């Protein structure tokens with residue numbers, strides 16, 4: 191239940207007054223406010239050094255707020271809640287090799303749900319379902335390092351989906367993908383029935399996948415709104431080093447499913 195709408199489920203993510211300084215004293219976040227309702231896809235944009243990674247590292251408790259708080263589906267991100275928080279927040283890192291470390295794809299995808307206590311037929315079904323979801327069921331017995339980069343990224347998504355997260359955090363999901371793999375991953379993301387926070391410098395990808403974007407600049411939220419409108423605001427774009435590909439006009443692009 192929430193104060194705004196009694197009876198409604200809490201948002202997938204609520205970040206309130208989040209401030210953080212690294213141990214060397216560098217203040218990376220200043221009072222960030224961000225609410226992502228369940229089932230929405232939101233892009234987190236901003237130049238290098240804006241604080242995007244610092245924000246994401248608070249979502250699963252790798253960093254602890256200097257001030258403010260984070261809650262995932264109403265559960266505060268605090269030390270006693272970390273195991274459940276990490277099941278609810280599935281982060282797909284930019285480099286799939288940071289996530290895949292078992293001898294086979296099947297074992298990598300089983301790792302999360304097995305750690306959460308699933309065994310036997312239930313575990314096998316969960317792994318199969320996640321691999322089917324990302325179109326990689328035929329590769330279950332292959333070593334991850336024999337797969338292409340795009341295939342490894344899909345398996346990395348499966349490792350996270352297998353834990354049935356409340357929110358999927360994608361860190362630069364389109365990086366290093368060829369155009370076909372990029373489109374296939376977009377189709378996959380669009381087909382998922384899950385809340386998504388996508389950190390990206392790929393503005394067309396943000397437009398294609400996320401109706402809403404948040405622009406972070408120097409540790410503060412500089413803008414939060416309709417992606418197409420934000421990307422059509424030259425002053426905002428210039429101020430935050432956001433650049434569209436040459437000739438790309440966000441107002442003339444048709445977004446699938448929109």
Ligand SMILES: Nc1ncnc2c1ncn2[C@@H]1O[C@H](COP(=O)(O)OP(=O)(O)OP(=O)(O)O)[C@@H](O)[C@H]1O
Nearest residue numbers: 212214216218236237238239240241242243244245
């Ligand atoms: N371990 C650290 N110690 C001190 N300062 C740090 C540390 N990690 C990051 N910073 C600083 O915090 C600020 C935010 O960094 P962060 O990595 O969150 O930015 P980002 O938006 O994710 O950038 P990028 O797009 O390059 O990934 C930067 O000024 C960065 O130099």
